[in-house]
Amino acid sequence: MIELTTNPIDPQALLARVSSPAAGAVLLFLGTVREMTGDRQTTRLEYEAYEPMAGKKLAELVAEARSRWPLVGCAVMHRLGSLELGEVSVAVAVSCPHRAEAFEAGRWLIDTIKQVVPIWKKEVWSDGQTDWVHPGLDAPRSTSGREPH
Amino acid sequence: MIELTTNPIDPQALLARVSSPAAGAVLLFLGTVREMTGDRQTTRLEYEAYEPMAGKKLAELVAEARSRWPLVGCAVMHRLGSLELGEVSVAVAVSCPHRAEAFEAGRWLIDTIKQVVPIWKKEVWSDGQTDWVHPGLDAPRSTSGREPH
Amino acid sequence: MIVRCRLFAAARDLAGHSEVELAMAEPATIGDLRKQLAAAFPALAPLVPHLMFAIASDYVTDRTPIPPEAEIAGIPPVSGG
């Protein structure tokens, strides 16, 4: 189960997908929209993807995780569009016979998703400024000045 | 939220408890009843606890986790009584500002719960034999011979 | 004094009781209790070296003295989770 969606992510759906009597351990990671970054306040986040490539890369990462760990089930969803505070932006669920594998595979998946899958978030700050988040660039790219949108 | 319960564990309840706009990462671990251990088949597991001490130790572990990691929310539930295949025996949910902390705290909690909280499981095998699980003992203690119960 | 000790899981099944009573000379330690448990319940004896003990829901060592009316538990290796 790999999905890019503009609808809210239901963690229960991912858990149902990976649950199995063959598994003794289920690990679910959720990325959620945090309000404060340092002393700046976020109003919402906007996610966009290069969708065909994002879907392909997610499928490749799930296949690689399956080759490296004894995954019983694996489900990844990423939200796109506009997200309110507290909403789930990304969900990774894995199930394995034992817990060490589940923690390792889950951690590797979310870390690698954040490194290679072409998805971007834009911070919409409470003062109306917006910044695309591009890790490694010196300064955030303010692309709309002070106009709220 | 710390609970020992004979009722089925609802993962959604733990997620709801730890979700917060102060968190950017939520980690949920579920221990589930696995059917096969090597080539032996489990029919069900029976969990018992020294309840007052188990509750006290769980509270101490949650307090220690809160002192070591910046937990926004933390919820732990452990099921007692008879569990069918695939059911959730233990659930640990944490939320943190960032994911590294969530993975570390969740892993430490489940590892430490399994080491120090006075809860025991009994394997009820498909051949009717039963074994208390006592890690580190040379042989499983068969306490009821071949009588199914 | 009379010392009561709760037992769990395989320890309870092997002893045949979820709580046992032992008459002990004072002063007594957890180490003394460990020895007397093995002597009084031969079926439990092989498990006794592997028991942890708790007083009032805290783990204690063999050197811990047993206070009067202590709420003692014999804890075989745990397997929750």
Next chain:
Amino acid sequence: MIVRCRLFAAARDLAGHSEVELAMAEPATIGDLRKQLAAAFPALAPLVPHLMFAIASDYVTDRTPIPPEAEIAGIPPVSGG
């Protein structure tokens, strides 16, 4: 040849287009595209050294030749999750 390149996030906003077209001499590499993008879109230039490129949804390097009709994307540092 005419090379089309999709742009995303800050790269799109700085270029002012979600897809740009460049006339390039053949044979051309991704490295050539990188240079021409910076020259053609001065506002994008500071970001160009940080772009990755993909052809048909796979990451490629500056030495990769650009085939005809390639589905090319310029990918600024990603921030999903």
